[in-house]
Amino acid sequence: MPEPANIVPAPKAARIDHRYHPDKPREECGIFGVYAPGREVAAMTYYGLYALQHRGQESAGIAVADGRQVTLHKGMGLVAEVFSRERLQNLTGHLAIGHVRYSTTGASQPLNAQPLVFRYARGMLGLAHNGNITNVAELRQRLAATGSVFQSTTDSEVIVNLIARYGSSSLEEAVIKCMIDIKGAYSLLLITGDRLLAVRDPYGFRPLCLGELPQGGYVVASESCALDTVGARKLRDVQPGEIITIDQSGLSCQTVLSPRRRAHCIFEYIYFARPDSEIDGFNVNQVRRALGRQLAREYRVQADLVIPVPDSGTAAARGFAEESGIPFEEGLMKNRYIGRTFIQPTQDLRDLAVRLKLNPVREVLQGKSVIMIDDSLVRGTTSRKIVGMLRDCGVREVHFLLSSPPVVKSCYYGIDTSDESELLAASQTVEEICRTIGADGLYYLSLEGMLGVFGEYKHNFCTACFDGNYPVEIPAGGDKKAKYSLE
Ligand code: SF4
DSSP, rough: OOOOOEEOOOOOOOOGGGGTTTSOOOOOEEEEEOOOOOSSOOOHHHHHHHHHHHGGOEEEEEEEEEESOOOEEESSHHHHHHOHHHHHHTTOEEEEEEEEEOOOSSSGGGOSOOOOOETTTTEEEEEEESSSSTTTHHHHHHHHHHTTSSSSSSSHHHHHHHHHHHSSOOOOOOHHHHHHOOOOOOEEEEEEOOOEEEEETTTTOOOEEEOOOTSSSSESSSSSSHHTTTOOOOEEEOOEEEEEEEETTTEEEESSSSSSSOOOHHHHIIIOOOTTTTTTEEEEHHHHHHHHHHHHHHHOOOOOOEEEEETTTTTHHHHHHEEHHHHHHHOEEEETTTTTSSSOOHHHHHHHHHHHHHOOOOHHHHTTTEEHHHHHHHHHHHHHHHHHHHHHOOOEEEEEEESSOOOSSSOOOOOOOOOGGGHHHHSSHHHHHHHHHHHHHEOOOOOHHHHHTTTGGGGGGOHHHOOOSSSSSGGGGGGGGGGGTTT
């Protein structure tokens, strides 16, 4: 059984309230790793995590190794809040892994922050995980029955325990045995005193890519935007089922589990990933634009203007405007400095949340009929408020178009899409949703149209939240509350 390593105490926990944006699925986690001989890499990891902050804002952590020892600092909050210059200076070494987290399994609390760092039979081991293990309850029960004790309530700790169990073999062999046991979505970074491992599940649910530093050394990250930020050149995506080991002898790769099929999360392109990232061969911004063009081909809606819900609908709205010939306008302005205004808001403030975040431009909108484009619709509460704001400033007609199909199922692979009962499209017809939101028309992109954007690669994606075709078996009964079943 692994023992927890020396953990630098986290700063006082801050509770982040995401309710100011209840209409969006919540992002999962971001991971970043670097191996750069002869260099101090804590600051580079900090900047890498900064680039991935959109993937998780609840906690952040960095584990650094110097060839022998792994040192860790993590805490609740944004990257810039968890790490000061002094903290980073105390993290010395030439290899590191980092993590930003939004809780998809396990509550938002300091013990669940990552990386997890443990001592086991072969030394120190750190882990950063993005994804969700679908058979975690069964594995945890099995491990607990044979003496394992758990510090956190995350599925990631189950992975660490399994690797420790199989630890009498080499680390790679232990990881392979663990990969055979665990099901679901996982992109992993592991660090020992002198080695970095990158691992991607055999379906490739969550993204993970490999880059090279100009002065020598390698970087691995959830998204290529993090490689760009630290000046690394993207070499390729980590392949589904692959383990990459980086140590003093260089880089070695092995594909250990052959996928039956690929199942990259299509929502990464629709909403989660940064537009400047390239994931599994597709630039996110270009995909979003193509989704907007396809939406315009599917619906010939007449209107004076195309406006996006910024920023999530901007690229699709541009694509729609290009294809339809209807002028694009920024009819809603986003307050980019909203930051953490809504941490622990009062009820009154929560009600004002949408208005504080978005403001309609009366001069652009008054008397116009508009096509408003967003990427997805989950619960509809924000959309209803936005439509109300547009009407208040004199918009004649609001046609609401979505650059994805209706979200009707929960995600079990690392995205919080809410419980099925909270998904508007799971219980209401398009006409009913349209009335709920108060729009004059509501139009979703078709599933075929969405996949068509990827051409010959259209079979490489998970689309389970749109069509219920789960590539990997989901927890018995499909109980979304399994998220907290470990607590
Ligand atoms: S169910 Fe939806 S959100 Fe989850 S991995 Fe599949 S496509 Fe992504």
